[in-house]
Amino acid sequence: xxxxxxxxxxxxxxxxxxxxxxxxxxxxxxxxxxxxxxxxxxxxxxxxxxxxxxxxxxxxxxxxxxxxxxxxxxxxxxxxxxxxxxxxxxxxxxxxxxxxxxxxxxxxxxxxxxxxxxxxxxxxxxxxxxxxxxxxxxxxxxxxxxxxxxxxxxxxxxxxxxxxxxxxxxxxxxxxxxxxxxxxxxxxxxxxxxxxxxxxxxxxxxxxxxxxxxxxxxxxxxxxxxxxxxxxxxxxxxxxxxxxxxxxxxxxxxxxxxxxxxxxxxxxxxxxxxxxxxxxxxxxxxxxxxxxxxxxxxxxxxxxxxxxxxxxxxxxxxxxxxxxxxxxxxxxxxxxxxxxxxxxxxxxxxxxxxxxxxxxxxxxxxxxxxxxxxxxxxxxxxxxxxxxxxxxxxxxxxxxxxxxxxxxxxxxxxxxxxxxxxxxxxxxxxxxxxxxxxxxxxxxxxxxxxxxxxxxxxxxxxxxxxxxxxxxxxxxxxxxxxxxxxxxxxxxxxxxxxxxxxxxxxxxxxxxxxxxxxxxxxxxxxxxxxxxxxxxxxxxxxxxxxxxxxxxxxxxxxxxxxxxxxxxxxxxxxxxxxxxxxxxxxxxxxxxxxxxxxxx
Amino acid sequence: xxxxxxxxxxxxxxxxxxxxxxxxxxxxxxxxxxxxxxxxxxxxxxxxxxxxxxxxxxxxxxxxxxxxxxxxxxxxxxxxxx
Numbered sequence: 001x002x003x004x005x006x007x008x009x010x011x012x013x014x015x016x017x018x019x020x021x022x023x024x025x026x027x028x029x030x031x032x033x034x035x036x037x038x039x040x041x042x043x044x045x046x047x048x049x050x051x052x053x054x055x056x057x058x059x060x061x062x063x064x065x066x067x068x069x070x071x072x073x074x075x076x077x078x079x080x081x082x083x084x085x086x087x088x089x090x091x092x093x094x095x096x097x098x099x100x101x102x103x104x105x106x107x108x109x110x111x112x113x114x115x116x117x118x119x120x121x122x123x124x125x126x127x128x129x130x131x132x133x134x135x136x137x138x139x140x141x142x143x144x145x146x147x148x149x150x151x152x153x154x155x156x157x158x159x160x161x162x163x164x165x166x167x168x169x170x171x172x173x174x175x176x177x178x179x180x181x182x183x184x185x186x187x188x189x190x191x192x193x194x195x196x197x198x199x200x201x202x203x204x205x206x207x208x209x210x211x212x213x214x215x216x217x218x219x220x221x222x223x224x225x226x227x228x229x230x231x232x233x234x235x236x237x238x239x240x241x242x243x244x245x246x247x248x249x250x251x252x253x254x255x256x257x258x259x260x261x262x263x264x265x266x267x268x269x270x271x272x273x274x275x276x277x278x279x280x281x282x283x284x285x286x287x288x289x290x291x292x293x294x295x296x297x298x299x300x301x302x303x304x305x306x307x308x309x310x311x312x313x314x315x316x317x318x319x320x321x322x323x324x325x326x327x328x329x330x331x332x333x334x335x336x337x338x339x340x341x342x343x344x345x346x347x348x349x350x351x352x353x354x355x356x357x358x359x360x361x362x363x364x365x366x367x368x369x370x371x372x373x374x375x376x377x378x379x380x381x382x383x384x385x386x387x388x389x390x391x392x393x394x395x396x397x398x399x400x401x402x403x404x405x406x407x408x409x410x411x412x413x414x415x416x417x418x419x420x421x422x423x424x425x426x427x428x429x430x431x432x433x434x435x436x437x438x439x440x441x442x443x444x445x446x447x448x449x450x451x452x453x454x455x456x457x458x459x460x461x462x463x464x465x466x467x468x469x470x471x472x473x474x475x476x477x478x479x480x481x482x483x484x485x486x487x488x489x490x491x492x493x494x495x496x497x498x499x500x501x502x503x504x505x506x507x508x509x510x511x512x513x514x515x516x517x518x519x520x521x522x523x524x525x526x527x528x529x530x531x532x533x534x535x536x537x538x539x540x541x542x543x544x545x546x547x548x549x550x551x552x553x554x555x556x557x558x559x560x561x562x563x564x565x566x567x568x569x570x571x572x573x574x575x576x577x578x579x580x581x582x583x584x585x586x587x588x589x590x591x592x593x594x595x596x597x598x599x600x
Numbered sequence: 601x602x603x604x605x606x607x608x609x610x611x612x613x614x615x616x617x618x619x620x621x622x623x624x625x626x627x628x629x630x631x632x633x634x635x636x637x638x639x640x641x642x643x644x645x646x647x648x649x650x651x652x653x654x655x656x657x658x659x660x661x662x663x664x665x666x667x668x669x670x671x672x673x674x675x676x677x678x679x680x681x682x
Contacts, residue, residue, distance in 0.1 A: 094663070
């Protein structure tokens with residue numbers, strides 16, 4: 001009961017901040033969507049960080065390290081700490097300047113103007129919106145799950161806040177905050193939220209460590225001494241190709257519509273300075289304790305089916321109730337901070353890129369545009385909530401969608417880079433790259449399989465895998481290919497190879513046949529596309545014996561998109577000289593103050 | 601020359617991320633932190649230092665003087681009427 005009271009108080013504070021921001025706001029779209037471009041340096045950092053940190057940063061990271069070990073930090077956190085500040089530095093600052101000069105409020109407005117084409121903006125809008133919606137839905141689902149977990153008393157199976165109510169609470173609070181406060185309300189709330197979840201990791205580490213008399217050293221020693229779990233302390237089961245591929249994923253960050261919109265909202269470009277320096281440290285403060293505690297959890301509470309709940313379990317078991325509530329509020333902060341920006345971004349995009357662009361503002365006026373935006377926020381939240389309820393048990397669908405969304409947004413980065421830095425880039429290049437990204441997303445989503453159930457070692461991973469004739473593992477070579485239903489003999493093949501795939505400590509304890517790589521496309525001896533049975537992930541160019549080896553799909557997507565951009569731009573007519581001068585000429589100097597001019 | 605050095609710095613930091621030499625290390629730092637994790641925590645600090653160097657030596661100062669021109673929608677509307 002105590003954690004629920006603490007979280008209720010927290011949610012009340014959030015809603016109140018939104019309403020106060022509403023009273024300070026003005027009735028125009030620039031104020032509603034960008035807080036009149038007045039966000040100061042520290043608030044800018046706290047807000048842009050909250051925009052990027054989802055529940056995954058806390059729950060997902062610890063859940064993954066529970067299964068795969070410490071390598072998750074290098075895979076996701078330190079690569080993000082390197083790439084994201086660089087993209088904010090090189091791309092975010094330029095976006096800010098263009099927004100300031102020409103009044104752009106969304107990426108699509110910039111693309112339309114830069115390439116003198118309405119259509120390219122609409123295509124990119126459609127793709128971005130399609131990749132963003134699953135993100136919003138899973139945020140609500142994540143919030144509902146967290147509230148349900150936290151409100152379940154020890155030893156009980158009946159939560160005080162059931163899933164449907166938890167989703168509703170998160171949806172209502174986010175809606176109130178964004179509906180009334182717009183960007184101003186969202187960034188004010190972010191200040192509170194980011195501080196809360198930045199403190200979360202450190203406090204959780206200290207509290208949980210006190211529960212173990214031998215300290216963390218003793219637990220880590222036990223993990224290392226057990227051959228079934230020792231891999232958690234290294235990356236020996238993590239393919240190096242996967243590790244390298246992941247460095248491309250953070251390119252997605254600057255392409256997220258909510259991140260780009262945040263870049264437009266800064267008062268001065270100097271606000272970016274502090275942000276890019278602190279960003280890697282802030283990532284470390286959150287991810288390091290979460291990943292370490294995930295590994296500790298594999299030893300302390302082994303055998304969890306839903307490993308994403310490991311941190312909540314550790315907190316519930318080892319922290320006082322009020323502190324568990326406060327830390328739970330920290331997790332909810334991460335959920336709601338990013339969700340609010342996603343909702344606001346969707347609303348901004350629809351209002352600016354569709355409603356205003358196609359004449360809505362001219363017809364109904366500026367105030368009506370804000371009303372339209374608010375109505376859209378309500379509608380999109382209600383729809384997301386209903387989908388979250390309807391697909392409660394199918395959360396995996398959205399997780400897969402999000403994984404693809406990350407790759408998709410990352411693959412759109414060459415389009416943004418070309419728009420900002422390459423004069424010769426054309427709308428046809430951008431269109432080819434966008435269609436390539438959309439096409440590969442659909443193809444890879446189609447080829448993606450479901451992860452193998454951890455407790456079903458003898459069964460094949462997917463329906464497709466079930467069609468594979470299982471040959472004798474010892475005698476298998478790459479030539480042992482058999483037909484897979486629905487694919488041609490040339491492309492649909494399966495081979496068996498020894499698996500070195502990562503598994504949770506408790507799961508590896510069971511005696512299971514080694515999972516087998518499923519070859520989807522092969523030319524000669526080269527496996528172009530394959531699928532890892534344990535995760536269902538599609539892999540590109542797997543030349544190793546590891547079924548989970550090969551590069552992630554983001555690699556061909558990013559390089560393919562860049563190639564499309566280059567080739568089609570060179571083959572088509574460049575933008576007009578007027579546009580080139582507008583975007584690549586010297587910006588107009590600041591006008592001299594009238595008093596100084598007259599005094600001369 | 602400055603640009604080349606900064607580029608080499610970024611490339612160097614990027615390559616340091618691919619720490620193959622720590623891949624199978626079971627050593628612990630401070631008696632509880634696996635080497636691979638401690639290395640990448642240190643790497644995060646290095647990334648922050650790299651960004652501080654970039655801000656100091658490669659900051660796009662010309663962007664600080666940017667002033668508003670016509671809003672984007674007005675630009676496009678004007679072009680349509682031309």
